[in-house]
Amino acid sequence: MASNLLKIHPSDNVIVALRDIPTGDIAEWNGESYLLPYGVSSKHKFVTEDIETGGAIIMYGVLVGRAKQPIKRGEPITTFNLKHDSQDYSTANRKPYSYTQPDISRWQGRTFNGYHREDGRVGTYNYWLVLPLVFCENRNVLIMKDAFERELGYAQTDMYRGQVAEFLKAYQSGDMSRMQNLGGFTEPTREQQVKSRPFPNVDGIKFLTHEGGCGGTRTDANTLCALFAAYAVHPNVAGITVLSLGCQNSELKTLEDEIKKRDPNFNKPFYAFEHQKGTEYSLVSGAIKSTFLGLTEMNKQFREPAPLSKLSVGLKCGGSDGFSGISANPVLGHLSDIVVGLGGQTLLAEFPELNGVEQELLNRCVTEEKAAKFEKLMRDYAGKAEAVGSAFAFNPSPGNIKDGLITDAIKSAGAAKKGGNAYITDVLNYTERATEAGLALVCTPGNDVEATTGQTAAGANIILFTTGLGTPTGNPICPVAKVATNTILANRMPDVIDFDCGPVVDGTQSLEENADHLLEYVIKVASGELTKAQQLGQDDFIPWKRGVSL
Template sequence: MASNLLKIHPSDNVIVALRDLPNHAVAEWDGQQYSLPYGVSAKHKFVTEDIDTGGAIIMYGVLVGRAKQPIKKGEPITTFNLAHDSQDYSTANRQPYTYVQPDVTKWQDRTFRGYHREDGRVGTYNYWLVVPLVFCENRNVLIMKDAFERELGYAQTDIYREHVREFLHLYQAGDMRKVKSLEVFTEQPAVKKITDRPFQNVDGVKFLTHEGGCGGTRQDANTLCALFAAYAVNPNVAGITVLSLGCQNSELKTLEDEIKKRDPHFNKPFFAFEHQKGTEYSLMSGAIKETFMGLTKINEFERADAPLSKLSVGLKCGGSDGFSGISANPVLGHLSDIVVGLGGQTLLAEFPELNGVEQELLNRCVTEEKAAKFEKLMRDYAGKAEAVGSAFAFNPSPGNIKDGLITDAIKSAGAARKGGNAYISDVLNYTERATVPGLQLVCTPGNDVEATTGQTAAGANVILFTTGLGTPTGNPICPVAKVATNSALANRMPDVIDFDCGPVVDGTQSIEENAEHLLEYVIKVASGELTKAQQLGQNDFIPWKRGVSL
């Protein structure tokens, strides 16, 4: 990688600035010189030729936009001179695709320490799950959460409560100067590892809340049941407690049917309680007793060696920047190819961020049936967005644009690199479970939490989340590791970032080398090393109501 510039694909007519380039700088790439009339910030791009109005901008080898006005050679692309456009796609236009699997010999005998389930899958963590079937029970779930976490040692260290306490003491002592200057707090305390928990083999009791289950559409209620069923069968969950009001649309029988659909031999501890059958006290006492008994049972599980073929890795990006498609996303792509080569699963989600690369993904599907399913899901999703005056083209956030992702097609072409080059073995609708090895496409929004929620439903037991701007996203039952696209971010937010792909940008590591370092880290996480999101107690959970969410 050149020190200041990068042209990603031979057919591209834009070059990426890896460092800030000043006004009137002369940039050189592959023997060609480009005079830059305006400064080009790092992560942004300038054109390599004069572009007329309506002319195509090509990046990653695909169409990513068209000029809204003439763009002179050396000028940067911006929201003022470039509009989103992307290549059309069709299953009927599929082309032959060949793929050479990377050599995975060095990884074949490697293992992680996980929890073996009776269905043959392996959990990276051993959690008990408590869920409400309707928002009416959120309060009771939170009461259970407080009781279990405090008494069983799962509560997070409340450093911010300590801040308020210290401020109060200073105020009462008449010393507001220290409060104003924050002199009492200079360093963030280290996260303490609790070793005196009574259930040493139970990694946590996870309590979910939501705003659904009744009052919305029946489709939303049924989807919520399907989502909880998918979480119940996830290998990271060993048992589940369900609180139901009794009259809501999301019925207990629907949940039970959805569980059996995903696992006909489901035999994890499963306890359900209906509020309208008695008092709140009887509901809560019964739920607490049975949950406690269940914890004693799942505490019998112990970590044991498992091959890397038992990994199911979610591939996600959020808070993306102009380096995402250059460093972290292709690093995930190479890691994905390794995991697939070992017989594991990788799950690529975020359908709004596959806009413009659909044809390549269609070509990579192992069967025409899988390709047709992907095309239908994409067109249905895009059609719903357009019907309400939105579109995939509106996906990039202000932060994305500021850091170089000018159109959704640019963002998508970079995001798709998380999927590497492997064949696509399956296409999953939201809440469908991954049942075969290989790279799979999972229909979710691009929204960070809705996507990670959906990937976990598909069966992910680890999620790798690339970010260029920084985001604290986590998940209740699936560890989410944050992968920085650049070292400046990794150094600025060390409490959030788990792994740094900056060495790819500065040229000290290749994509392949960085990916192998990342896989070593994944093995540690799968064996119980906590991610930063887990240390922070970042348990994000947002069900997708299948409406328009980009």
């Protein structure tokens, strides 16, 4: 891919510029020359033939839009001359599908060091979970968070307290000029940030907060309980403390019932406390005591080798750019095919970003039943969006468009590359747990945190998150590794980006070579090497209320 141009699929009538091309240049691809009447920015596309109004634009081999006005050969596609369009789809129109599994011989016998759970799953981390059943208890959860994290060495924000103290000292001394000139603080090392921890086998205590549980619909309250149940049975969670007010819609019994649905033999430590039975002090101090005693038992658990078939890898993208569907997403797709070939799970989410490739995914479903479930979920979701005056077509953000993702179908066709080529063995609604080996489709919004929250609920024990523009997104209990589509981003945000797929664009590594390097990194993270989001304490958690979120 060392050329300045790339035509992704033989049937495409657009070519991608991998570098800025100035006005008047002649671009050459496979013996064809194209005079460019306008400059084409890196990551953007120009057409290979004259397109009449209403004419189809094909990219990744699929329909991604139609011309709003005539587009001359060599002209770039823009929001002014192109509108979204995509192929219709139907389970009834499924066609036979087959693919060739990549060579997995070098990975057979490889292991990662994880926490083995009684249900047969393996955690990549060992967390205790503290959660409120209703927003009324957020404050008490945060009180517990402050006490536990500071005393047990898990606090992530102490690195900034010294700066505030210096500013305060200068202010109190009346030295305003010194206060104005303060700066240039040295960023502490990881070792300086992490205090000595009395529980070395406890990777963290995670405190969730949210704005739900009451005042909304009963459906939302029940969905919240289902989400919490999915987190409780997650292999990265060893014990749970629950704070309840007592009168909210998200009832404790509903949570307990949802846990039993997912794991009838659930036997992790589970401590629940109701605020309306006494004072705040009795609530919080009782929860602290039980949680602390639970940590002492949890600390007796150790990492042990596990086969790569115990990996459950979430596949996510956000802050996408024009290279996402060329470098990082296909790299994840190749990695996904390897993990699936080894007997593991991969989870492809973000249903609004599968708009335009539905038929291909329907073809890949292993059964008619799975295909029908996917079609129903997609049509129901799209219908709700259209009912409130929105649509999947409105999905690309200003940043996406600026970087070449002109229509949702272009964005979606590139986003779907994260799912590789394997058969789709399962289709999961939001909060449903993945129980089958292979590639599963997980119904979530495209919204970064709502999607990672949902992928974790499905059982992902590591999430690979591709980005071309940069995002700090993380998750409380599942490590989220940020994968850059380009080296410029990786160098600009080294405290956020974990892995660079830029060598694929530069032509210094093949897609397969880059995917091999990424899988080596995944094994390290699954064995306890912290992602950048974990180092920063980026514990993002947003429940989806099943309304319209793109």
